[in-house]
Amino acid sequence: MRKVWMVLLAVLGLAGLALAQTTVRVGVLLPISTVAGKAALNGVQLGVDQVNAGGKVKIELVVVDDGNAPATAVPALTKLMTVDRVDIVIGGLASGVTFALSGPVKQYQPLFLCIGAASSVVEQAFSDYNRFFHYHPWDYHNVAAALEFFKYLYDSGARRVAILYEDGPFGSAGIQTYRQQLERQGYTVQAEPFKSGSGSFTAILTRLKGFRPDILYWIGYDVDALPIAAQTRQVGLEPKLIYGAPPAWPTGFEKNNLSNDIAGMTAWLPSVANNESRRFVNLYRRKFGEVTDEYMAPMGYVIALSLGRALEAAGSTDKDRIAAELAKVQMDTPFGPLSFKPSDTGRTRFQGFNQSIWLQFQYLEGSRRPVFPPNRAARPLRFPGNY
Amino acid sequence: MELLLQTLINGILAAGIYALVASGLALAVGVVGIVNFAHGEFTMIGAFIAYLLFVGTGLDPFLSLGLAALVLFGVGAITYLGLIRPVLAAPELNQMLLTFGLSVALQNIALLLFGADTRVVSTSYQGATLSLGGLSFGVPPLLAFGLSVVILGALYGFLDRTRLGLAVRAVAQNRLAPGLLGIETQRVYLLAFGLSAALAGVAGVMLSVMLYASPTVGFAYTLKAFAIIVMAGLGNLRGVVPAAIILALAEALVSTYLPGGGGWVEAVFFLVIFVALTWRSWRAA
Structure with a gap:
């Protein structure tokens, strides 16, 4: 009889624990066939492992591919909301896709934790939606960080900037404003559009030889990185710095000698020296057997950890209570401190990071090294670079 | 003057690879009578063969040319036997839908296998330049141009001087008589x-x-190849090289001399298609 009571007590105890543990299903909507999307998913899964290991809450992920295209993303979100019936969605990597999701998100009203989507157009689209938490900096933060670097380059003697921008929405949005801001810093600027993916830069670069730019600044996609690096040398342009701003860099580019001394901007690299970054790198290596330098991986990780904290504090699966607790989260991350404030324009209520997370890197001896701002630099900027 | 000469060199060097892609397309259109929308995906397979051999064995991509040509010949032959031959007698719209479907399928297979990422190889000569009297010749485009000249020369030699080549030209001119x-x-x-x-x-x-190698690498070149074969006259193999040179020069001149010309490059190609088709219609009327 005593044994029966003990078994009953044990069963009841376990059941009590299970009841105390809050379990929530979370939809993940990412372009998982791209490097950035896969890295983001890995980061989310790593963060969820950490949250679940804590034992207080349990997150179950429902992962769907947004195909990096609005036509795939909208039905995928609809499936998450109507078939999988999740209340929380992590996603929104590309701006174009996220903009297209703004309508369906407002229709289904999930708690939407946005991992990327830097475009101010997205900020505008979600301006009247109070369950929108945007972790990534906005495009004006990106511009502010880049301009700070260009001010440093001006102080280092650079005077002429040639801007090559792809003529689609990504490259040409705000190019005139950018140009004016550089001119305000004292630069002489020549801006030229190009067709991304065409691989034909020799003619434009030949023309730019007459301008003798100190900085060749290109805004395009990963497909343009190698042709620009190669053809700059082929026409003998010899700028002091090649600075690229693609959303992602090509696979294997770091191993190509032509990448050497090319600079760019990112939010994180594995060599970033803070405790949370080191912890993330170790956990990532243990789980996936490699180190990533895609900043979307720690971004996904941070989202999962912050959601875990909010869930613990809310002690409920109610999305509004979770959102209220998420708004109060303050934590150290691989990018630095995270807390939510209204965006600089006041359009959205919950903005996570700003321009302070951006750092400038340079491809040096086969890997990307932080070179600016000085307090986060692992190596001094090589300026002028050898192209 | 130096800028003009450099621009002309840039255009002529670019014409080599344009002519190579367009000659393949012209063969399919002119001889088989098929508008092959999957031509760019065959280009993509070639790029991935070179990339995978480079990553797997360190083989310089130019040394994998022969293997890539053999593999793609096999892919082309299988495609012809399995897909093209059954629709040769079908309406042209069906044929075009078939090759369009093949293009989409091959791109998606590449996406599944390799993802959407752009992959680059690393060779010692990618940024190398030859200088001559103040003019620059990029080594990779020069190599590509030279190889294209050799390959197209061999192709024209084959078409002009061998019995099989003459048979190919005969079929291109008339589909029934050679059979008789x-x-x-x-x-x-x-x-x-x-x-x-x-x-x-x-x-x-x-x-x-x-x-680079990526699932979409062939797309832009196929569009240009269509412009070239339209300008040359559909099925006119001999017109491909001059058309490629004219278009590449137009592209280079627009990029160099038109303010913001880099954004007008594709417009030049489609303007050429438009003008060539309209002019032919008026001439025929």
Whole structure:
């Protein structure tokens, strides 16, 4: 009889624990066939492992591919909301896709934790939606960080900037404003559009030889990185710095000698020296057997950890209570401190990071090294670079 | 003057690879009578063969040209036997939908296998330049141009001086008469489609050095190839090289001399299609 009571007590105890543990299903909507999307998913899964290991809450992920295209993303979100019936969605990597999701998100009203989507157009689209938490900096933060670097380059003697921008929405949005801001810093600027993916830069670069730019600044996609690096040398342009701003860099580019001394901007690299970054790198290596330098991986990780904290504090699966607790989260991350404030324009209520997370890197001896701002630099900027 | 000369050199060097891609397409259109929308995907397969051999064995992409040509000839032959031959008698719209479907399928297979990422190879000569009297010649485009000249020379030699080549030209001119004279048209079609794919594959290898390997690498070049074969006259193999040179020069001149010309490059190609088709319609009327 005593044994029966003990078994009953044990069963009841376990059941009590299970009841105390809050379990929530979370939809993940990412372009998982791209490097950035896969890295983001890995980061989310790593963060969820950490949250679940804590034992207080349990997150179950429902992962769907947004195909990096609005036509795939909208039905995928609809499936998450109507078939999988999740209340929380992590996603929104590309701006174009996220903009297209703004309508369906407002229709289904999930708690939407946005991992990327830097475009101010997205900020505008979600301006009247109070369950929108945007972790990534906005495009004006990106511009502010880049301009700070260009001010440093001006102080280092650079005077002429040639801007090559792809003529689609990504490259040409705000190019005139950018140009004016550089001119305000004292630069002489020549801006030229190009067709991304065409691989034909020799003619434009030949023309730019007459301008003798100190900085060749290109805004395009990963497909343009190698042709620009190669053809700059082929026409003998010899700028002091090649600075690229693609959303992602090509696979294997770091191993190509032509990448050497090319600079760019990112939010994180594995060599970033803070405790949370080191912890993330170790956990990532243990789980996936490699180190990533895609900043979307720690971004996904941070989202999962912050959601875990909010869930613990809310002690409920109610999305509004979770959102209220998420708004109060303050934590150290691989990018630095995270807390939510209204965006600089006041359009959205919950903005996570700003321009302070951006750092400038340079491809040096086969890997990307932080070179600016000085307090986060692992190596001094090589300026002028050898192209 | 130096800028003009450099611009002309840039245009002529670019014309080599344009002509290579367009010659393959012209073979498919002119001999087999198929508008092959999957031609760019054959180029993409060539680029991935070079990339994978480079990553797996360290083989310089230019040394994988022969293997890529053989593999793509096989891919072209299988495609012809399995997909093209059954629809040869079908309406042209069906044929075009079939090759369009093949293009989408091949791109998606590449996406599944390799993802959407851009992959680059690393060779010692990618940024190398030869200088001559103040003019620059990029080594990869020069190599690609030289190889294109050799390959196209061999192709024209084959078409002009061999019995099989003459058979191919005969079929291109008239689909019924060569059969009556004992030429096996189905074999000629098979050969032409295989050669067409092989040329695309060789171009893909060159693109892997000059640009990148990705599921969409062939798309832009196929569009240009369509403009070139339209300008040359559909099926006119001899007109492909001059048309490629004219278009590449127009592209280079617009990029260099028109303010913001880099954004007008594709417009030049489509303007050429528009003008060529309209002019032919007026002339025929």
